[in-house]
Amino acid sequence: MEKYLIHSNELHLIDAEKIHQAVEKLVESLDLAAGSTTNFNLYQVVENYFKNLEKRRKINHVLGIKEDRYELAEDFGIK
Incomplete structure (x- = not known):
């Protein structure tokens, strides 16, 4: 099964809990209190x-x- 990768125009779709879990791993790997x-x-x-x-x-x-205006315009419809 192919893994779906999230692109820059979809970052806002990532669940907050999943982001927090990733930050927890970062905190642990850097030995932060x-x-x-x-x-x-x-x-x-x-x-x-x-x-x-x-x-x-x-x-x-x-x-x-x-800021890459081309990328923003293409990804988000922003000018």
Whole structure:
């Protein structure tokens, strides 16, 4: 059976619980005491990055990741 891969225009379809489970694995693999504490919440950051296009844009801007307008227009119908 072929595994279905999620593409960039479908990230918002990933279930929040599945995102949290993946963050738990990240926290464990980095030997972190927790994935969220005061002013630090990997769960919220990753969930918003996947599920909220506007917040993803803001995070990308802070990180200096250039927006590919062609991809956004094609994937989301945004100009």
